[in-house]
Amino acid sequence: MTTQAGASRLAVMNFLNEVAGDFPNAISLASGRPAEAFFDLDHWLEAIPLYQRELATRWGVTRADAGRRLAQYGRTNGLINELVAAQLKLDEGVQTRGEHIVIGAGCQEALALCLLSLCRAPNEVVLARDPTYIGMTGVADLHGIEIVPLYAKDDGLADELRSVTERLGNEGKRARAFYLIPEFDNPTGAVLSQLVRQELLDVCAEQRILVLEDNPYGMFRYEGERVPPMYALDRSGSVIYLFTYSKTLCPAVRIGGAVVPDTLFGDAAAARALVAELGERKSFLTVNTSQLNQALIGGVLLAENGTLQRLVTPQRDHYRKNRDLMLAALAAEFGGSGEGIRWNRPEGGFFLTMDLPFRFGQEEVLQCARERHVIPMPLSFFSLSGICQESIRLAFSNVPSAQIAEGVARLGQFILQYEEVCHAAI
Ligand SMILES: Cc1ncc(COP(=O)(O)O)c(C=O)c1O
Structure with missing residues (x-):
């Protein structure tokens, strides 16, 4: 039998698919799919x-x-x-x-x-x-x-x-x-x-x-x-x-x-x-x-x-380039930011994670997609017990290289706007 926590974990994937479907022109930093350019x-x-x-x-x-x-x-x-x-x-x-x-x-x-x-x-x-x-x-x-x-x-x-x-x-x-x-x-x-x-x-x-x-x-x-x-x-x-x-x-x-x-x-x-x-x-x-x-x-x-080495080499180069573009964009956008904004530098793979100074859940994904046309993935979607409420996962594998800086800049605008609203409310 599926528990309540289990049911809500199962529901988040549908939610994310719906967001992607509802905002087809948004830049998705949520999808960790492989890059289609290499499908031969x-x-x-x-x-x-x-x-x-x-x-x-x-x-x-x-x-x-x-x-x-x-x-x-x-x-x-x-x-x-x-x-x-x-x-x-x-x-x-x-x-x-x-x-x-x-x-x-x-x-x-x-x-x-x-x-x-x-x-x-x-x-x-x-x-x-x-x-x-x-x-x-x-x-x-x-x-x-x-x-x-x-x-x-x-x-x-x-x-x-x-x-x-x-x-x-x-x-x-x-x-x-x-x-x-x-x-x-x-x-x-x-x-x-x-x-x-x-x-x-x-x-x-x-x-x-x-x-x-x-x-x-x-x-x-x-x-x-x-x-x-x-x-x-x-x-x-x-x-x-x-x-x-x-x-x-x-x-x-x-x-x-x-x-x-x-x-x-x-x-x-x-x-x-x-x-x-x-x-x-x-x-x-x-x-x-x-x-x-x-x-x-x-x-x-x-x-x-x-061996798949020959086929993987250009893919690896592409993903490395995308990772570097994302890291550079994050540094440019948030480099001087104060407390609470941090990200890791993965040595490989398709994703990095970022800590924010506020909660980022379903509502924030929707708002981000609707107002800024960018979709990040809340890390809490992967949590077993509701931790990581203030973190997101950013995938760089399937986003076109040319859109990475723009996607991160849009995320930056959302974060800035969100922080301003929070401060105004205090
Ligand atoms: C951790 C992990 N395991 C497995 C897979 C792939 O699973 P499959 O071989 O079913 O496509 C993925 C793909 O997203 C993954 O991230």
Whole structure:
């Protein structure tokens, strides 16, 4: 059953879509979609026959027969698992084998399958930092899975994890999973250091909590040293790695998935059982992931020799440029501003966050869109408990570069006007 807090979290996404629909000419700094300039459909569609030929050779059948089999229902856990395993190893340092991968309709399906498989009883809960990605909270809310928020700065997170787990134990509850986006978090843009990742892994291994490591933005690092994924640091079988091609290729292909480690806390049979359970659930949810869409990804991976680096490089340059334009615009607009206005400098990913000197919620989004024709995203929309009321998320991934300065200037006008009204009221 969905709780009241869960229902209001689910409602905010509809609200935001409605605002975007009602003000189509507003500059949206709310949408964290990938930039469409890099969607190369003609090219990608040509990759399908490439994969079809590869299948014909692998199966020892004609190309036409391979095509017919592709158009049929398929293996529940996926067709392109080995190619995906090779790409994850090359591009993300994630070592796995095809049979430990479950391909889903985007990362979203994999996330849903994992949560439903791990949190089966009412006392089995998922942990998450507050605020966190709405795709995770939404799926938990829809299925009545309790989400327990963690509030701590990075250096206190492992202690907080330990004490929350203990408290839950006293309440007769059990933390089964800990959802995290360690690299360029959505919504905050933050990165967890290797030390903190390691500390969290230690507690998770000790408490037998599975980390759900979601990494859609890992290939979009603009500066700074790369931190290995928690999956690569893990020694005890406590990380399920979630991946997606939504950002590196395109969301419409709806291909992502979960990598189950070789063992779950040292138990290889338990890991195989989890893979089987994910597949069983999937077989009654989406039956199997579209083989045509998998063939597109498979063909692109074949054409690119197993790595997406070449395709991602120009995207990364573009997003870095947009981030820099946004940072420059923020400095120009708010550089001399007084207390209460701050923003972070993300080393990668699609978003940054900004603190304001006043509450910014639904009403303010509407006002901002109506009066200033710019749409930012309230950070409180991602909150599990209504924190972050005075912060917003600004996405720089899908806004045309030429509109970034104008969007930030419009936001500046709104903030100035809002502050003046507040002062006049005092
Ligand atoms: C944290 C996070 N996970 C996953 C996804 C992508 O999910 P999918 O593969 O279902 O498109 C996104 C996209 O916005 C995201 O921000």
